[in-house]
Amino acid sequence: MWKTHYDVLIVGGGVAGCSLAYALSSSSPLASSSSRPAKPLRIAVLERSLAEPDRIVGELLQPGGVAALTSIGMASCLEGIGAVKVKGYCVVKAGENVHIPYPDGREGSAFHHGRFIQSLRAKAKEGEGVEMIEATVNELIECPFSGRVLGVEATRSISSEASEAEKEKAKEKESFFADIVVVADGCFSNFRTSVMGKGAIKPTVRSHFVGIVVKDAKLPYDNHGTVCLVKGNGPVLLYSIEEHDTRMLIDITAPLPSDLKEYIWSKIVPQLPPSLHTPIHNALQNDRLRRMPNSWLPAAPQGTSHTKEGVILLGDSWNMRHPLTGGGMTVAFNDVAILGRLLKEVAALGWSAEGRGGSEGGGLGDWENVKWALDKWWWERKGMAATINILSVALYDLFGAEDECLEVLRAGCFKYFERGGECVRGPVSLLSGIAPSPVLLFNHFFAVAFYSIWCMFTHPQPYTVAGSEKVLYKVPRLDQYPMLVIKSFQVFWTACIVFGPLLWTEVRW
Structure with missing residues (x-):
């Protein structure tokens, strides 16, 4: 089934996908007025489920990430979600601790991941030209002659209250077409290998974070992340994500113990500050443990002869690092700020005689123009x-x-x-x-x-x-x-x- 043609299709309505959608909209302050498209870009975000996600990572945004989010025009997403200001770190080792404050009064932010995602989605919907669609992307649509990605095939989600006829219709795959497809479907990306081709690198999983929410925990320093170094195990990370909620993440290498709660209580908790023992015990009794792989995936250049034309990887589908330092969203928002600005410039200026190649007026529809942006993005994001x-x-x-x-x-x-x-x-x-x-x-x-x-x-x-x-x-x-x-x-x-x-x-x- 043919659909209206978009300028940009974004697969994934998470951190990277939502922020890029807003960054590309004319509502975002990215790029100067002279380098913005003459008319708003048409942008569609395809997300499998628009319900509030429930994850144990992506809850701490460093000051550099706050600055990048602000440059996109989405700083308001940190408001109204119970977020807690983060002013630095404390490292605890064998009963001793050292205070590591952020310099110059800079602050980060910590929050419940799901609430932040919903705030990002709401802001993205406000972007001019942005459409949010609840649908599962099944495959990429490629040109049979050139192999260029032209769009995606997806199956729309439908409410349980829908009629049988509507449910049957929803089962049909629907085609969405665009000049550029951006894949931002997270660490378990379904399209990473097909996009990167010979350049694809498989993520390496060295350990897992096991997470739990601890109620009314007293950390050594208020509004600070706490890293506890324990013998015989990876580090333990604690930080407040709401007034009474503290996220506790325990790094455990494979193979995971059969009884995680007993392992945490007998091997980990005795090495933590005594003030945390009772709150953690209560949390182990009342909350469920969840785990998330700690993956390492180095980035590889895009827009080369080994990668597919017409499609870009973004976020954890392309580049991951260990979440111990809470830097994932900072990298993602910085990537979005740079890529959004460059794609806006390509859409506005099309081809010029400044070494971009392509055909005059090609804009996002000309892959040579986009390759210029990808190469510039690659080097600007490096630092x-x-x-x-x-x-x-x-x-x-x-x-x-x-x-x-x-x-x-x-x-x-x-x-x-x-x-x-x-x-x-x-x-x-x-x-x-x-x-x-x-x-x-x-x-x-x-x-x-x-x-x-x-x-x-x-x-x-x-x-x-x-x-x-x-x-x-x-x-x-x-x-x-x-x-x-x-x-x-x-x-x-x-x-x-x-x-x-x-x-x-x-x-x-």
Whole structure:
């Protein structure tokens, strides 16, 4: 069945899909008046279910993400949903904690994911030219000659109160056509492989976040995310998402224990601050545990000979990082702000003699014009995306230390934060998306590595007395230095093999 032709079709009405729909509308402040299309773009968002989603991630937006959301014109989406201001972090290790505030009074936001999504959808509907359609996309429609994606086939959702005739009609696949199709269907994308072709990279799952809502929990610092480093397990993350609700996320590697609640209560909770024990016990008794894979998916260039024409991947369908740092939505909104501006410029200007190629007046319908935008987007997004992607996995490797050298780096990282000043301001500016600089990240990461080695020589180190389980601390003796020198090289090499491959995945293209 043929439908009205759209300028842009967006598959997925989540974080990336809704924000891009609004960013491309003439209601958004993106792009100057001279580079906006002469008439509003016609945009359709196809979402399988417009009911409020229920997820345990996508609940923390860093200050850099708030800034990107504001640039799109959607800052109001954080209002009226019970969102909590986030002013920084606290890292807890063995009963000690270090305060890591955001610099210059910057603030992030935390909230129930479903409420935020519904707010984004409501705002997207306000965008001029935006249509929200509840339908399940079944497949991409391709030109039989060129292979270019022309649109999608989808099945509309229908109310249970509909007549039998309406239900039968709804079962028919419906065709939607557009100049450009944007696939933003999340981490479990059905179209990632077909879009990327030979360039497709499969997501890597290293662990799962197990989540629960804790009522009336008292965290070490109000309005701060709390990262608890526990032995024998990945980090535990806690942050308020409403006045009385605190999200607790526990990183657990595969295979997952058969009895998760018992595992959390016996192995994890005893290592957390005592003030949290009773609220967590109540939550384990009254709430259900949910889990989400922590996936790592490096981005790959689009608009190349290996990818399909007429279609773009966006959000978690294309690029994922470990959610420990809460940077996913920050990257997504930054991507949308850049891509939305560039696509508006292409729609407004079409072809010019500035090296874009294509045919004059082609606009979004000419793939050469869109390729120009994709290439420019790829390089403009690099600073933010690379910084947050690398940092998320590097911190996870350090905080989830599983061997002796990583433990040295983890202890050194904690002591590095205790120094305060730039040792706190720099790392938290990177984590929060305020200072998106891979060079600054490199400097601080290896500053932590060298400081960890220094601490290994000069700070009291743990040891156990034979026949006793008691842990004591003592500064190393001079006769221990030769072995420590050897261990120093091992620690530095460990830092290199943690950071090096992550850096390579971001700069190799």
